[in-house]
Amino acid sequence: MMWSLLGVFIVIVGFILRFNPLIVVTVAGLATGIVAHLPLTKILAQFGTSFVTNRYMSLFILILPVIGLMERYGLKEQAEALIGKVKAATTGRLLILYLLLRELSSALGLTSLGGHAQMVRPLVAPMAEGAAKAKFGPISDATQYEIRAHSAAVDNIGLFFGEDIFIAIGAILLMKGFFDQLNIPVTPMGMAMWGIPTAITAFIVHSVRLVLLDRKLAREYPVPPKLEPLANTKNSGQGGLD
């Protein structure tokens, strides 16, 4: 019984030791199959079948030529320029707005109005970076990476905590099917409704974190006080120097 956990053990140790995840996962799969006494051909067939069945997960590849080509024509630069014109825009505020839109549209079942390849890489991340650059001037690589990671996180959090509010989403249907088998009464409407407190909490908690991100950026990049033109400052009485 406990031998079946060998694969889990390999995964945890492999990730902690930072081996290549692909190798870790494959070795864990082979090990799990072997300790479950599956014949090698069966394990291989399982690898083949699952890989083919789950090709849909990698369909984002299809849209990379579009994103790549438009980047060549200044997609990121234009996104940065556009956000730079909005005076009130900050990295945090922009990401809060995207979080709100992502969560609301997911709650209406429109989960495909977002995504890392579709929205984050071409638009959200460049705009979030652009907002910081417009405000603080050049930013360090570390700051850029942090802003990008936040952009990806916002997409995930908005999606996850929005989609279960929609009654026809996969998660709700899965739970309905599960409880129906056990003859325990549940309704999609009821499950969706009881998700709302967490959905709202998620928005508030993460928005606060994004406000804190804004503050952190403001601390790291203090805006220099606006310098008066030199001609005027010359005779403006620099007190103690006389």
Place this chain on the structure above:
Amino acid sequence: MILSLNMIYILTGIILVVVSFLSFRDRQNPRRWTTGSFWGLYAVTFLFGQQISPVYMGGIVLVIVALAGFGGVRLGNYDERPRTERLKRASKLRNWVFLPTLLIPTITVIGTIVLNKTKIGGIPLLDPKNVTLVSLGVAGLIALIMALIITKDTPQRAINEGRRLMDAIGWAAILPQMLATLGALFAAGGVGLAISKIVTSVIPVHNTFAVVVAYCVGMALFTMIMGNAFAAFPVMTAGIAVPLLIQMHGASANTIAALGMFSGYCGTLMTPMAANFNIVPAALLDLPDKYQVIKVQLPTALILLTANIFFMYFLALGGH
């Protein structure tokens, strides 16, 4: 159906074949043969997934893993434009540059909610079981055509720019599919049962709050191991929530279900096993630390998991 998911896979496969050839020809890539073979074999899984028998496909998958896992996929030369040139182009195209990108989600949504039941001559237009995925594929194709019109550039250039992004993603591209495989092997090997047995053996069943904590944290942990809350839900709910919360304490199943699944999602935010949400985006955004998205999500996930526990205790069980 007129447009099937398999057609979208074939389209993806064709792009990957071109990427593979471009990689073979890229002399500035120090590992151009392994890089090209990786994308080429990956193309085979898209083009002939239905035809090749699962055992042979398993063999191909292991070769793909070896190529990518041992550093065989490297960056090459993509004839990138310098920033000044891109700025010049941006000021020329201005906001038109956004159009192809914005078309992708727009067309996907139109396909999903407007054309999902459209029939032409009695045959459904879009594969009814995979409306969203087929819509995404069609959206990608239309957006590509629009991008070529706007930029007046060539399809080959577009795929070469796509190759720039694909090589940057590298091994992470196939990690989600490998994790799904691992999930299937875990299920076949009885891993779920073993874990739910461990969890149920350590919780004090009469302390309702402790049971709620065990269920929510269990959902999060199990999701972190499996990389998927859907895999964790039936096991943990059947093992803990149904006998100890719903049947023993009369908790509302609707509330338990909603909050249990959300606890699982908190786990999804914290695990590299949910690679398509956490690792692929890190690669896609050129982050040197592939765990940075997870690190950013960690505080929110932990706070929400705690909130879920209290919501469940008070909303589903009335606080006793």
